[in-house]
Amino acid sequence: MNLKELYQEIILDHGKNPRNLKKSDNFNKDAKGHNPLCGDKVHIYLKVDEKNKISDIAFEGSGCAISMASASIMTDLMKEKNENEVKELVEDFLEMIKQNPELKSKILGENEKTKLMSLSGVKKYPMRVKCATMAWHTLTAAMKNSNEKANSKN
């Protein structure tokens, strides 16, 4: 049944108890994502070190189980990844959520892959794909911007 594929245990768990859901104090990059159609919001905070590696990642936001779980799983997986790895993982995830049956990247371990694949049920719900991808697009934006302006405003 499609619904069971969509709302797998792991999604429900991350949706209810999102990991890394906090405002990071010590961030040097961030970006906000917003889906104006449904009102879902996410704000990603990154601490990127001098070697372009994510040493800390957190997020704030509100939204459906899919968007919260996606941000939660993503932030878990991105810790200690460098810029190129982040890029590869984001692309791989976006391809998987839209069309590819599997993740192709070799960066993740089997357990991590299984966790991320739990979001693949979204494929059958075109209206919900954006819920799953919002955090990932926002992460890409955060990596690109050092957002000093956003910092000084906060």
Next chain:
Amino acid sequence: MNIDNIKKQFPIFNNKVQNNDLVYLDSANSSQKPQVVVDRIYDFYTKEFSNVGRSVHYLAVAATNLYENTRVLVQKYINAHDPNEIVFTKGATEAINLVANTFGQKFLKEGDEILLTELEHHSNYVPWHYLRRSKGVKIKFAEFNADGEVTLESIEKNITPKTKMIAITHLSNVTGAILPIKEITKLAHSKNIPVLVDGCQGAPHLKLNMQDIGCDFYAISCHKMYGPTGLGILYAKKKWLEVLPPYQGGGGMIREVKKEGITFGDLPNKYEAGTMATAQVIAFGESIKFLNKIGIDNIEKHESELTRYGEEILRKNNSVKLIGNPKNKGSVLSFTLDGVHAHDIATILDEDGVAIRAGHHCCQILHDKLGLSATARASLGVYNTKDDIDKLNESLNKCKKIFGG
């Protein structure tokens, strides 16, 4: 009123949706279409099509008569004084834009105030926002109370000597509150302020009498009234249509066009530039006849019984929290479900063929005030039954089960 018989007039319910009978609870968004409306569009295009108001050949004359017949049907339906007070637009959104644009151009200056309410749909805020930018007018919002109502007092409190227009919804598409538009109009007129009513949710469900309400402008969305998409109606008092400038320029709205100048046509052509949504206007005549046949009094009674039943059922469900509790309420049931986001509710319900809306319903101001990013909304139409409400409730229990509530 025999509801089974009415439902049978809507062909959409003959089809299965994902192997389920359709439980359509999204009529505030758009209503389904009765067979007579669908047939009218088909017949017009296959047997009677021509453009209106221009050529003198047989089909053109016949089409023009059909088009103008709808104007008269609408005039009578809403008890306007004159058929020329009915302007066809591409939607209620365009109707409100027409008023904001032309009224703003002619009568507003920097510092003038437009009074809206916190309940407004974006389509009755964004058009006025343009005037904030172009003219420097101020926009004020009359507050809604804990029950999700905007009272006459709340309007009165926000009127100042600078208030130049009051633009309010007839029926909130989120809380269901029916505003006291007649009383608000009376108060506004005592201070020489015109009133625009966004009637998108009012027109499909409530008896309308423009001469009794007395408002200056009333915007209608035809696709929410069992009619075609791409069509709206602006009711405007003749005195306004005569003094306001045209909205869009083009064919059909002019009297004389010379190199050195242009004069504009009479009402209502002045506001109907270009080829209009002819087939839709003609088919909308059938929507009005359909409503007349059932009788708006019967519709009001049926829908209000159903709304009360819905409130009762949803209140019994401990995890459901209804949004708003207005004394005078239309057929809208907005709610949240403990521990389940509105979008997840909508997806799970959809699997059972239950179609609802989830999100901010184009009312971000309202949702921000309630501290909610999204709500779920079941909205009713003439074809709904108690059975539909029961199915809604069953599917909500399924949501709870999936989410472990």
